[in-house]
Amino acid sequence: FLLSRPTLIHLDNQTEINQTLTYLSKQPLKATLGIRLNVPAYHSHFGFNLENGQAKSAIALLLDKNIPVSSIHLHLGTNLYDPTLYAKSISLTVNFIKEIYTDYGIILKYLDLGGGFPSHGLLPHHLHTQSHPIESYLKLIFSELQKLPYTPTLTLEPGRYLVDDAAIFVSKVIHSNIKDHRQQIIIDSTINQLPLTWTRPNIVAAFSPNLIQLKQTITPTTIYGASCQEIDILYQGNFPKVSPNDLIIFYCCGAYNQNMTPDFIFKRPKTYFL
Missing domain, CATH: 2.40.37.10 (Lyase, Ornithine Decarboxylase; Chain A, domain 1)
Structure with missing residues (x-):
């Protein structure tokens, strides 16, 4: 359904790519497509793995089927109290974007770095650490983004950070x-x-x-x-x-x-x- 709409879709796994290809064998694509990355700096079962080559293979497959890749999505989790996770993950993401720019000439329109920024609520029961101001996250994020060869439209998803306090x-x-x-x-x-x-x-x-x-x-x-x-x-x-x-x-x-x-x-x- 969404593939027939002018919306942005981030494909999460090979099954979703296969479903997309099946749909496109019958209907034209109106949506803008990208993929979600899975980076080794943070454990998650979502997205195409960057370390074992899944992500690049997904890009190559989409391009082989004449499907433009316009966006990269990264979402590390929720309530992440360590800003350095963002620095490590975004550094890997930036290197990947530079790689597909060099190898395939891809210039992304969008870069969605997700959320995970903690609110001002108390720390979870199992954590014994300190929270950091939102500025410390943004400083690390933008420090890495300055290494990109071009400037895509950036999206952040600070849902919990904004809504929890409200x-x-x-x-x-x-x-x-x-x-x-x-x-x-x-x-x-x-x-x-x-x-x-x-x-x-x-x-x-x-x-x-x-x-x-x-x-x-x-x-x-x-x-x-x-x-x-x-x-x-x-x-x-x-x-x-x-x-x-x-x-x-x-x-x-x-x-x-x-x-x-x-x-x-x-x-x-x-x-x-x-």
Whole structure:
């Protein structure tokens, strides 16, 4: 379907090339085509492998079938906290672009370097490293791109970096008590509405019903969701003492939360745009 539309398509593997060739045996091509690279600097199962020659063979096959190659796509992953991964991967990509320019005379119209830039949320549970400002990523990226023999249109995909910070999740305290010198809070939502809780700690604050932030009487706390699961835990740490009807606000909730929320006990939360 998309091959018959004026759109940009990055082919990911040999099967997609075969499907494209089958389509073109019956219909004309209206889309602009490119390929996705798989680079050794970062492990991924997507794309044509650069190290073993898959990528160059894919280019050669498309050209042999009189299909112009107009774009290269690279997407390393998501929430990548090491900017040097971009420098290594883009250096390899730039060398490949120079190679196909020399060997085949290909001048790409587009270069899509994907995303993976981390947001300002807390580090995942398994990581013990430091985050870096977005400028450190961009500096390394553009340092490598300056080595290109020409200037294609560049695309970056900073989705998580932009969207995560843009949303907060507001819940209400329905019960609180003290047990074994620890505050236990139950809120009117569930971990299933914030599924990223499984992979990273939440940034949380408490407010009174009239939105005055609560900062006094800090105590060890566990915040539970209202589902039937004992593992429905959204926060553990020091936290202000709260009462029923106080508000618990979670920050950096815009990416990979609502769109991954199942309808389990609770429906997806309403979304308001301000």
